Amino acid sequence: MQIIDTHHVKEIFGLHRQDSIEGRWIPLEAMYPFLEKMKNLISLKEIGASERGKPIYNIKTGSGPTKVLIWTQMHGNESTGTKAICDLLSFLTDNKDDIANEILLNCTISIIPILNPDGAETYTRVNANGIDLNRDAVDLVARESKVLRNELDTFQPDFCFNLHDQRTIFGVEGTENPATLSFLAPSEEVSRKVTKGRIKTMNVIVAMNRLMQQIIPNQIGRYTDEFYPTATGDNFQKLGYPTILIESGHFPADYEREKSRGYTFMALLQGIYHVATSKEFTEYQEYFDIPNNVKSFYDLLITFEGKKRDEIYQFKEVLENKKVSFVPELVQEKEETAQYFHQKN
Ligand SMILES: [Zn+2]
Structure with a gap:
């Protein structure tokens, strides 16, 4: 496993943090100055619309064989991942760093930023019709859920990253620390069997955890792997698409989730770098060493x-x-x- 140097990853974040997008309320419009700046460096397409007719965008970058699908803000009030992917795109397209170049050479990355633009606008978890998109993976009642499924079906990713925020109530079991980041390799069935697909997912989480334990030691939790039959991650995993859940959480005094944004960026970058540089995705035991998320x-x-x-x-x-x-x-x-x-x- 190639783990990025901690000094280097902090330096990268410092250079690429996008000041035009910050705070907790991130409606779609907040991304427009960034998208305008990036439009010649990425492929930007409208791939659908929300229930209220707001556009849902897709960004593609990179030209490699390994396909990575990332979406953010399927819960409208969970915006940390959106900030982190803007910083990530700035870094990847800058064309100055070997890590970025290696990722773009080995991966094609598809990003749906703000899958739930109506919920982002009103700062709600659910969409305009009160649907929780993360419980709509089977019925696909919401327009937004269909957009995501369509991208999954056509792009056929090797790995997915599902970005969320968790409440301040969550801490790391056995510590007095908040869970600033939490990870999950979702189950495919009630028995929570460690399947081939879950092993791949766990392996990527092990790489992310190795980097992040050096930066925020003992502030990383492992989310419960109880099977949720209608949840997105569980269903994508079951369909054969390894799906990594990242929950951005609280860091002391960071209610705006700006510190947490940096840590989300670093974890995501390590995850993608690992996918880009690794040939085998079999090592997973360390996943179970990550302490549980607990309401503390x-x-x-x-x-x-x-x-x-x-x-x-x-x-x-x-x-x-x-x-x-x-x-x-x-x-x-x-x-x-x-x-x-x-x-x-
Ligand atoms: Zn969420």
């Missing part, structure tokens, strides 16, 4: 002098004036496993 955090603890009872709050994300505000909501029933707090007052 609340956002805020307020203690009162002389009072017995503490107050625990979880922040609700509310879109107001084109910005996401974090509104504290009192937790009525505490999760048993949650014992840490991102903030204390």
Whole structure:
């Protein structure tokens, strides 16, 4: 396994972070200045439309035999992956770094940024009709789900990366750390059997984990592999397309997910570099060494002098004036496993 040097990967991110796109609320329009800048360096196509008629774009780059499909924001309010793929495209098309050149020589990369542009606009998980696209992989009720499936069927990727955000409640089991990144090789059936396809997926996660443990040690979790019959990753995996789930999560004091964006970028770059440079995808045991994701955090603890009872709050994300505000909501029933707090007052 070729693992990228940590200094180098941090330097790359510093050089290619796209300042025109930041924060939590990333509607499709937020990408336009970036797409305008990139239009001569990538192939950009409209491959469908959302329920409200917003365009769904596809970006292609690279000319190699290994095909990689990436999509972001199938949940409209999970925007960290979208920021990371803009940074990634800037790096790949810059034509100055051996890592980028090797990736483009060995891979053809297809990206659907913001699969759910209606949900991105309203900062909701679901699409305009209230459909959770990540539970629509069998019925394909939503227009957006059909667009993704169509790209899967025609492109026939060797590997898929499914980019999401997870809530601040998640931490790394056995530590006092938030789960800044979490990975999953989805199951293909209820028994959670380690199939050939899952081994490939786990192998790519092992490469990403090796790099990221050096950068954010013990802040990486492994998502539950309980089988979700209608979920996208589980179904793609079952159809024979190894699908890596990346969940971007909380880093201390990083509610805008800008630190987390960098770590998502680094993990994704390592994952694609591994796919581009590796011949065998069989080593997977280290995947099971990644600790579980566990609900271990609340956002805020307020203690009162002389009072017995503490107050625990979880922040609700509310879109107001084109910005996401974090509104504290009192937790009525505490999760048993949650014992840490991102903030204390
Ligand atoms: Zn999600």
